[in-house]
Amino acid sequence: MTVLMITGTGTEVGKTVVTAAVAAAAVAAGRSVAVLKAAQTGVAPGEPGDAEEAGRLAGPVTIAELARYPEPLAPATAARRAGLAPVRPDDVADAAEKLAASHDLVLVEGAGGLLVRFDAAGGTLADAAGTLGAPVLIVAPAGLGTLNATELTARELRARGLVPLGVVIGSWPARPDLAARCNVTDLPDVAGAPLLGAVPAGAAARAPAGFRTAARSWLAPEVGGTWDAEEFRRREGA
Numbered sequence: 001m002t003v004l005m006i007t008g009t010g011t012e013v014g015k016t017v018v019t020a021a022v023a024a025a026a027v028a029a030g031r032s033v034a035v036l037k038a039a040q041t042g043v044a045p046g047e048p049g050d051a052e053e054a055g056r057l058a059g060p061v062t063i064a065e066l067a068r069y070p071e072p073l074a075p076a077t078a079a080r081r082a083g084l085a086p087v088r089p090d091d092v093a094d095a096a097e098k099l100a101a102s103h104d105l106v107l108v109e110g111a112g113g114l115l116v117r118f119d120a121a122g123g124t125l126a127d128a129a130g131t132l133g134a135p136v137l138i139v140a141p142a143g144l145g146t147l148n149a150t151e152l153t154a155r156e157l158r159a160r161g162l163v164p165l166g167v168v169i170g171s172w173p174a175r176p177d178l179a180a181r182c183n184v185t186d187l188p189d190v191a192g193a194p195l196l197g198a199v200p201a202g203a204a205a206r207a208p209a210g211f212r213t214a215a216r217s218w219l220a221p222e223v224g225g226t227w228d229a230e231e232f233r234r235r236e237g238a
Contacts, residue, residue, distance in 0.1 A: 003096050003106045003134040004165070004223075007125055009141065009149035011112040014170015016050040017204045018139045019109045021197070023058035024215035025224030031104035034062040036096055038125060039079075039087045039111045039118055042072030050109055057204065057211045062103060066091055076117040086119035089127035096132060108134070114153050126160055135165040137196070137223065140187060142169045144179040151190035158192070166196035166222060173201050176236060184238035188229075195229050196220040 004022070008015045023033045035058070037051040048056070051063040067087045069078035079086040092108065099106045110116065110125035114136075117124060129136050136157055140150045154164045167187050173180060188195045197219040203211060219225025232238070 002100045002104070003108060003132050005108045005110065005125060005129045005132075005134050005136040006139060007110045007114045007136055007153065008139045008170070009113055009146065009153050013139050013141045014199060015109055015139045016053050017057070017199055018137070018168050018170050018197075019050075019107050020054040020057035020211070021199055021203070021215040021218055021225075022137070022223050023054055023061050023105075023107055024212045025219055026105045027059050027061060028212065028216060029224055032062075032102070033058070034064060034099040034103040034106045036092075036099060036106060036108045037063075037065045038092045038108060038128070039075035040065050040068045041075055041078045041111060042070070043068060044070055053204070054107075054109070057208050058215075059208070059212055062099065064095065064099065066095055074116050075111050076119050080120070088119050088121075089123040089125075089131060092118075092125070092128035093131040096128070096134070113149075114156055126156065126162065129157075129162050130160055135163045137165045138167045138191065138193070139170040140167050142172055142176060142180040142183060142198075146183055147186055147190050150187055154191040154193060164191060164193040166194045166220070167191050168196050168219070168223070169198040171201045171203075172198040181236055181238045184229075184233050184236060194220070194222070196223050197225060197227050198232060
């Protein structure tokens with residue numbers, strides 16, 4: 001696996017912190033890593049975006065961003081309103097392939113959910129993944145409502161002939177409620193793919209050194225970590 005797409009079931013579900021954790025685990029294993037943000041919205045010129053945040057937490061990684069739009073909207077809408085050129089799926093695939101030529105792992109973080117539009121033609125991260133034949137990691141929230149969005153995302157991937165590598169919970173609460181505990185069991189069932197980790201809520205606020213040390217304990221071996229789903233279920237009373 002050289003290129004891994006990271007998508008969410010929606011916005012603000014923890015894609016960037018999961019991207020950072022996967023990057024940190026790979027760096028700790030001695031791999032060279034690049035983080036590519038397909039389209040950054042809602043960030044002004046000169047301000048750090050998601051790729052920079054992932055790099056700050058993960059350590060020595062290459063960061064790249066294809067386009068930046070000032071308003072916090074879907075990329076296609078933000079590009080249109082700003083009068084700027086949109087990102088197209090082929091642009092994302094080309095950039096990822098170029099980074100893959102000089103890195104062991106390229107992590108491509110999408111914007112919002114899988115089918116958020118990059119351009120007026122309706123291009124999405126799913127299209128870029130299809131061009132590359134890359135697996136897709138789904139980042140999902142822990143609580144009530146996550147099952148429907150996760151299942152829809154996984155179904156769309158399979159309908160396109162793409163592989164949902166698994167699901168990572170992007171923000172696991174310190175005091176999970178009944179829905180969150182049940183979702184630990186139900187998420188892999190609805191996704192038809194394994195649960196591959198749970199990043200604790202507030203992880204991005206940790207000092208980078210502490211984040212890097214802990215990252216592997218939040219992720220399953222399939223994404224470079226030591227996290228065990230069964231042990232997690234027992235510990236959390238799921």
